[in-house]
Amino acid sequence: MNFVQVLVNSLITASELGIIAIGLTLTLSLLRFANFAHVETAVAGAYIAWALNVPLGLNFGVAVLVAILVMGVFGILIDRVVFRIFRNSDDVAPMIASLGLSIAIRNSVQATFGPRFLRYDFGIAPGIKMMGAFVTRQQLWILCIVAVALFGFHLLLQYSTIGKAMRATATNRDLAQASGVDTEWVIAWVWFLGTGFAALGGALVAWDTQLVPDLGFNLVIPIFCVVLIGGVGSVYGALLGAVVVGFAVNFGVAIDLAPLVNRIGGRDVVGLVRIPAEYKPAIVYAAVILVLLLRPSGLMRRELD
Amino acid sequence: MNQLASFGIYMMAITSISFILAISLDLQVGNCGIVNFGQVVFLVVGAYATAIAIAGGAGVVTAALIAVLCGALFGILMSLSVRNMSGTYWGILSLSMAEIVRIVALNEQWLTGGANGISVLISVPGLPWIIAASAVAVCALVRLIMASPFGRTIHLIREGDRLPLSLGKNVLLFKMETMTIGGAIGGLAGAYYALMQRYMSPDDAKPIETFVIWAMVVVGGRGNVWGIVLGTIVIQAFYSGTRFLTGLFGIEADTMAALRLVVIGLLIMVVTMFRPQGLLPERRRIY
Numbered sequence: 001m002n003f004v005q006v007l008v009n010s011l012i013t014a015s016e017l018g019i020i021a022i023g024l025t026l027t028l029s030l031l032r033f034a035n036f037a038h039v040e041t042a043v044a045g046a047y048i049a050w051a052l053n054v055p056l057g058l059n060f061g062v063a064v065l066v067a068i069l070v071m072g073v074f075g076i077l078i079d080r081v082v083f084r085i086f087r088n089s090d091d092v093a094p095m096i097a098s099l100g101l102s103i104a105i106r107n108s109v110q111a112t113f114g115p116r117f118l119r120y121d122f123g124i125a126p127g128i129k130m131m132g133a134f135v136t137r138q139q140l141w142i143l144c145i146v147a148v149a150l151f152g153f154h155l156l157l158q159y160s161t162i163g164k165a166m167r168a169t170a171t172n173r174d175l176a177q178a179s180g181v182d183t184e185w186v187i188a189w190v191w192f193l194g195t196g197f198a199a200l201g202g203a204l205v206a207w208d209t210q211l212v213p214d215l216g217f218n219l220v221i222p223i224f225c226v227v228l229i230g231g232v233g234s235v236y237g238a239l240l241g242a243v244v245v246g247f248a249v250n251f252g253v254a255i256d257l258a259p260l261v262n263r264i265g266g267r268d269v270v271g272l273v274r275i276p277a278e279y280k281p282a283i284v285y286a287a288v289i290l291v292l293l294l295r296p297s298g299l300m301r302r303e304l305d
Numbered sequence: 306m307n308q309l310a311s312f313g314i315y316m317m318a319i320t321s322i323s324f325i326l327a328i329s330l331d332l333q334v335g336n337c338g339i340v341n342f343g344q345v346v347f348l349v350v351g352a353y354a355t356a357i358a359i360a361g362g363a364g365v366v367t368a369a370l371i372a373v374l375c376g377a378l379f380g381i382l383m384s385l386s387v388r389n390m391s392g393t394y395w396g397i398l399s400l401s402m403a404e405i406v407r408i409v410a411l412n413e414q415w416l417t418g419g420a421n422g423i424s425v426l427i428s429v430p431g432l433p434w435i436i437a438a439s440a441v442a443v444c445a446l447v448r449l450i451m452a453s454p455f456g457r458t459i460h461l462i463r464e465g466d467r468l469p470l471s472l473g474k475n476v477l478l479f480k481m482e483t484m485t486i487g488g489a490i491g492g493l494a495g496a497y498y499a500l501m502q503r504y505m506s507p508d509d510a511k512p513i514e515t516f517v518i519w520a521m522v523v524v525g526g527r528g529n530v531w532g533i534v535l536g537t538i539v540i541q542a543f544y545s546g547t548r549f550l551t552g553l554f555g556i557e558a559d560t561m562a563a564l565r566l567v568v569i570g571l572l573i574m575v576v577t578m579f580r581p582q583g584l585l586p587e588r589r590r591i592y
Contacts, residue, residue: 034393085578092340092392093577096523099342100573103516103566111563213563217512221404224397278412285401285408292398293386 004133006254012139012208014246015146020201020219021226021238022153023075023194029170029233030190031083033094037102038198039223040109041078043216045071045199046206047109054121064203068196075195076188102216110213118211142204149200150239153193157235162189170233218281222249225288245284252283316545318433321440322497324537327521328447328530329490335527335587336451337483338463340392343383343403345515347376347488351495352505353410356423365429369496376492377485384484400512407510422506425499436497443490448530450486459483460528513566517544520569524576526583535585540569 024038045067052063082101086094125137157163168176169186177183206215226245230237253275275283326348333339351372358368383402390398410417417423429435450456459479461469466476499505517540525536547565550556556564576583 028393034396036396082574082578090392092338092396093581095340095393095396096519097574097577099516099519100570100575100577103513103570104574105570107563107566107570111560111567115559221397221401228394228397276412279408282405282408285405288401289386289398289405292390292394 002132004131006250008133008135008139010243010247010250012142012246013250014242015143016201016205016208017219017222017226017245018201018239018242019146019149019204020198021223021230021242022235023190023196023198024223025227025230025233025235025238026166026170026190026194028227030166030173030187031087031094033083033086033091033098034224035083035098036095036220037078037098037105038194039216039219040102040105041071041075041195042198042202042205042219043213044074044105044109044202045195046202046211046215047113048199049203050113050118050120050206050211054118057121060120060122060207064200067203068199071199072192072196075191075198079187079191102220106213106216113213115213120207120211122207136208138207142208145200145204149197153197153235156193162186166190221281221288222284225284225291228288228291245287248287249280249283253277253280314433316541318436318497318501319545320537320541321433321436322494322501323518323521323541324440324534325443325494325497326491326518327525327533327537328443329487329494330518331522331527331530331533332447332450332490333483333487334522335529335533336456336463337459337480338392339384339480339483340396341383341399341484341487342396342512342515342519343399343401344491344518345510345512346379346383346399346403346406347491348495348498348514349403349406349410349505349510350375350379351492352499352509353417353423353495354492355496355499356425356505357416359425359427360423365427365500369493369500372496372499373489373492376495377489379492380484380486380488381481383488384481400515403510403512403515407507410510411507417505417507420507422504422508425503425505427500428503429500432497432500436501439493439497443493444530444534447490451530455479455482463528516573517569520573522583523573524583526585526587528587529583529585532583532585532587536583539584540572543568 020039020042023041024035027033027035027038048070049060049063049067052058052066053060056063058066078101082097083094086097122138127134127136128140129135155163157166165176165181165186166189168179168181169183173183176186202215205219222245226241227238228241229244230239230241256274326344329347330341330344333341333344354372354375355368358371359365363371383399386398386402411420413419451460458469458474461472462474462476462479469476469479498509521536521540522533523536524540525534526532544565547561550561
């Protein structure tokens with residue numbers, strides 16, 4: 001196992017998951033329902049960035065920025081059109097509606113762009129080797145962009161009026177409203193930011209790997225896992241969750257389990273045992289089940305801290 | 306004409322299988338309030354159990370019984386993790402479980418044939434009619450269950466845990482029993498699916514299959530057997546019927562398949578928004 005390489009891969013996975021998870025954890029804590037369509041908005045954002053970047057020939061950075069804005073507005077729109085109806089209902093009805101929406105978005109993307117994989121138009125630069133690990137330039141960019149975005153979000157949440165209003169609304173919507181916070185306005189901001197960040201995350205994932213309509217399919221459960229580990233509604237918890245999941249999937253398939261198996265078996269049974277790479281997604285699914293069984297409220301506390 | 310008749314019989318069988326799955330889902334969601342986003346898992350477990358049992362030399366009836374048993378066992382397994390979780394957590398958890406089963410089916414070649422799937426080399430005479438008859442029987446069974454004291458209790462559980470708990474009902478046990486019955490029925494649907502298609506592969510285990518069944522239940526009307534009948538027929542007719550439109554408008558098959566699912570997704574969304582009780586609402590009974 002190349003330790004540094006696995007470490008770097010874990011960090012990259014974590015940053016991609018973390019930036020997408022923010023929107024999900026925000027809506028989950030403010031509106032108290034699991035938005036299954038969230039990840040699909042990330043994929044849709046990635047496709048919009050592609051449409052601007054490749055057929056229209058826009059600079060990649062500009063394309064992503066426009067995609068973030070478009071998807072942010074789309075987030076406000078789906079809230080106004082779909083989820084506003086469910087403000088005071090139970091948690092199941094909006095979840096089912098979001099499920100329908102996610103199917104609709106994914107297949108609209110597939111119908112528009114086709115099932116084949118696409119790539120962004122971006123000069124392919126040689127990768128960099130550092131401390132025994134191989135990193136592409138995209139991946140370095142991803143780490144930087146996510147770090148900047150998260151730091152910006154942290155400042156917004158802690159020091160701006162809207163950030164404080166968000167935290168107040170997440171803690172207690174009625175109380176916030178009674179104290180003069182326009183909660184609908186706050187909710188609109190949350191959708192804009194959350195879906196915008198999702199679009200950024202989607203574009204980064206697609207940039208790092210490739211763009212396929214099924215991208216969301218492989219991200220839904222990991223993103224929920226990140227949110228659940230972090231504790232619903234905790235932004236910083238979600239970032240911790242992203243790190244945990246990122247490390248779990250990458251180290252999970254890299255670690256040699258032979259010593260463990262030999263100890264359980266009581267003798268030298270095997271030489272080298274690894275979880276097969278095909279089971280990489282299953283690690284996350286198993287993690288979700290474990291977390292829900294052991295600590296349904298997540299590893300961190302509940303409020304938007 | 307002959308071709309048309311055999312196609313009609315095939316459609317009847319497929320619709321009946323969907324109906325059995327939908328009524329199993331409705332038993333959980335519509336009647337007991339268990340949000341199962343992994344319903345397809347029962348079909349998958351049942352179908353693979355049947356295919357593997359037949360490959361191992363079992364008779365059709367034995368294989369179907371094994372499938373029902375496996376479905377029920379999986380129902381128990383899933384319900385063991387329900388505990389008193391809210392709908393949100395349940396949805397995520399059941400989806401994860403179904404995905405784990407799909408990944409196992411995809412990768413354990415020695416058991417399931419991996420991505421190539423597994424063939425069922427046996428032909429059952431009059432199978433479509435048996436399936437249709439079973440659908441009617443399952444429907445009657447579920448109605449019977451819902452009219453029993455057990456049915457009334459799970460209806461109560463759907464409305465919240467507190468009242469049944471205060472009446473001394475073991476909510477957990479009732480949920481577990483519901484999932485077991487639902488799993489057994491779903492396992493039967495899986496057995497029929499494997500026998501009808503004479504093939505099973507992990508492609509049929511994707512979450513989207515669950516959501517099509519959900520569309521039937523949501524559109525038709527949760528908690529109402531006739532609603533499920535209507536929902537199954539409408540969705541299945543739309544799902545299968547639009548395949549023939551491919552040649553008509555010059556749309557590629559891939560695009561058509563995607564557009565079909567866009568409509569299914571929007572249907573789920575719009576019905577949940579504006580008519581949450583479905584096309585045929587549940588009749589409220591006063592006891």
